[in-house]
Amino acid sequence: MTTKMVDKQQKRWRKILYEDQSVPDNYVDSSFLDELQKNLHTRKYDYWTVCEQSGEVTQQISSLGLFVVAYVYMENGWLSPHTLFTITTTLTCIGYLLKVYIDHYYQDTTSNRTLLDDIKTALVFAGFSYGLSPVLVSLTETISTDTIYAMTAMMLLGNLVFHHYGANAALVSEALSLNAGLFASVCLASRLHTTWHSFSTVTFSIEIFGLWPMLRRNLRKHIPQTQRWLTFLLMIITSMLLWTFSTVAAIFYITLFLFITFICPAWLVSLQPLKNNIHGPWDEAVIEEKKVS
Known part of the structure; x- marks a missing residue:
C-alpha cells in the first residue's frame, strides 16, 4: 500500500x-448521519385534552x-327587537361584571x-x-336578497376562519374576524323591517363577535375547567x-359539532405515530440571540 493511499485513508x-x-462534491461518508435525529419536536396528544380544546x-x-x-x-x-336588545344587554352587563371579578380575583392588571x-x-x-340604523335599513334595497344572504354566508365564514382560537398563526386576525361579523350583521340588518330591528342586530353582533370572545378567552385563561361545560351548554x-324552525339545520349543526369535537381529535391522535420528521446538520442555520447578563 503506497504512502499516498495511507494518507488518504x-x-x-x-x-x-x-x-x-x-x-x-456530493460525496458523504457514514459519519454524515451521526447527528441524525427523528421526530425531535413531535408533541404527544391526549385524546380527551384535544377534545376539550x-x-x-x-x-x-x-x-x-x-x-x-x-x-x-x-x-x-x-x-321583537326590544326583547333581543334587553336580553343581550343584560347578559353583556353580567359578563362584564364577571370579567371585572375575575380580573380582580386573579390580579390581572393588563x-x-x-x-x-x-x-x-x-x-x-x-x-x-342607533344614529346609523335608519340608513342601514334601506342600505341594500337595490341588491337582491339572495346576494345579501350569499355575502352574509361568506362574511360569517370569514369570521370563523380568521377568529383567534388561541394559536398565534399567520391566518389569525381578530380585526378581520370582527369586521367580517359586523359586515354580516349590516347585510342582515338591511333586510329587517324597522330602525329598532337594525339597531338590535348590529348591537348584538358587536356583543357576540367582539365582547363574547374576550370573555371566553378570559375564562379559558383563569378558569379552564369552565370550557367543557360552556361548550356543551x-x-x-x-x-x-335551530330545531324550532329547521330540523335539517339542527341535525347539520349537531353532526358538525360531533365531528369537530370527537372525530377530528381521534384522527389527529391516530396520525401522530406516522410522523417521520428528520433533523440534522443539513438544516438551515438559526441565529440565536445571546442574552447579556
Missing part, C-alpha cells in the same frame, strides 16, 4: 466545499348559530381601562349604531333553537 472527511478532499372552534360556531337564530326569529316576527372608560365606549358604539342551546 487516514485523512478524515469533513463537511466542507472550500477544500479539495479528492472526492466528488376543540371547544374553541365549536364555541365560535355556536355563536354564529345564535346570531343566525336571532335574525330568523326577528324576520319571522317571533322575537389593562388600565376604568369603568368610566368602558361606559363611554359603550355609549359611543350605541349612539353611532352552547351546543344544547343552539341546537334547540
Whole structure:
C-alpha cells in the first residue's frame, strides 16, 4: 500500500466545499448521519385534552348559530327587537361584571381601562349604531336578497376562519374576524323591517363577535375547567333553537359539532405515530440571540 493511499485513508472527511478532499462534491461518508435525529419536536396528544380544546372552534360556531337564530326569529316576527336588545344587554352587563371579578380575583392588571372608560365606549358604539340604523335599513334595497344572504354566508365564514382560537398563526386576525361579523350583521340588518330591528342586530353582533370572545378567552385563561361545560351548554342551546324552525339545520349543526369535537381529535391522535420528521446538520442555520447578563 503506497504512502499516498495511507494518507488518504487516514485523512478524515469533513463537511466542507472550500477544500479539495479528492472526492466528488456530493460525496458523504457514514459519519454524515451521526447527528441524525427523528421526530425531535413531535408533541404527544391526549385524546380527551384535544377534545376539550376543540371547544374553541365549536364555541365560535355556536355563536354564529345564535346570531343566525336571532335574525330568523326577528324576520319571522317571533322575537321583537326590544326583547333581543334587553336580553343581550343584560347578559353583556353580567359578563362584564364577571370579567371585572375575575380580573380582580386573579390580579390581572393588563389593562388600565376604568369603568368610566368602558361606559363611554359603550355609549359611543350605541349612539353611532342607533344614529346609523335608519340608513342601514334601506342600505341594500337595490341588491337582491339572495346576494345579501350569499355575502352574509361568506362574511360569517370569514369570521370563523380568521377568529383567534388561541394559536398565534399567520391566518389569525381578530380585526378581520370582527369586521367580517359586523359586515354580516349590516347585510342582515338591511333586510329587517324597522330602525329598532337594525339597531338590535348590529348591537348584538358587536356583543357576540367582539365582547363574547374576550370573555371566553378570559375564562379559558383563569378558569379552564369552565370550557367543557360552556361548550356543551352552547351546543344544547343552539341546537334547540335551530330545531324550532329547521330540523335539517339542527341535525347539520349537531353532526358538525360531533365531528369537530370527537372525530377530528381521534384522527389527529391516530396520525401522530406516522410522523417521520428528520433533523440534522443539513438544516438551515438559526441565529440565536445571546442574552447579556
